[in-house]
Amino acid sequence: MLRGLSTVSLFADDVAAAAHWYTEVLGIEPYFVRPQDGPPAYVEFRIGDYQHELGVVDRRYEVSPRTEAAAGAVTYWHVDDVEATFERLLALGATVHDKPMERGPGFVTASVVDPFGNILGVMYNQHYLSTLAALSHG
Incomplete structure (x- = not known):
């Protein structure tokens, strides 16, 4: 599991x-x-x-063959401000993969391609915050 x-x-x-x-x-x-x-x-x-x-x-050491386009699973890292983080990543040289979008109340995602061809996802995720709060109070 x-x-x-x-x-x-x-x-x-x-x-x-x-x-x-x-x-x-x-x-x-x-x-x-x-x-x-x-x-x-x-x-x-x-x-x-x-x-x-x-x-x-x-x-x-990469197992999968490399393609020119960024591909693969997108891992989203929780951030408190998706828009600001997205803009900062672009300012540091990343390129747009998926612009910030609300996926539902309390869930906003965006992703960039880092300068090395990897997809980096960022997300405001209410579930993450609820879990963190429950663990810190439990």
């Missing part, structure tokens, strides 16, 4: 450049880098309320 988000892996031809970009986006340095010397093949960030793992992997 699926129990929760463990690690989201994104891929890049230049892991060092991707690590720099995500450091700017997230406001934190990766906590894990391999190898420790030389150009990295893998970096990992721990982010958010639950310290979920966001990894950037050298594209040489």
Whole structure:
């Protein structure tokens, strides 16, 4: 049974450049880098309320064949302000994948393609906030 988000892996031809970009986006340095010397093949960030793992992997290790268009599952990360986050990601060099859209009361989504060809989703999700509140009061 699926129990929760463990690690989201994104891929890049230049892991060092991707690590720099995500450091700017997230406001934190990766906590894990391999190898420790030389150009990295893998970096990992721990982010958010639950310290979920966001990894950037050298594209040489990608299992699926690469296509020119961004594709695959979209993982949405909860944010408090979708519009502001979306605009900030665009200002940092991402491109539009799906503009902000209300999907129902308390649910707004948007997604971008990062400079390395990965889809990055952001979402205001009332369920996420309700779950977080219940856990912090339980």
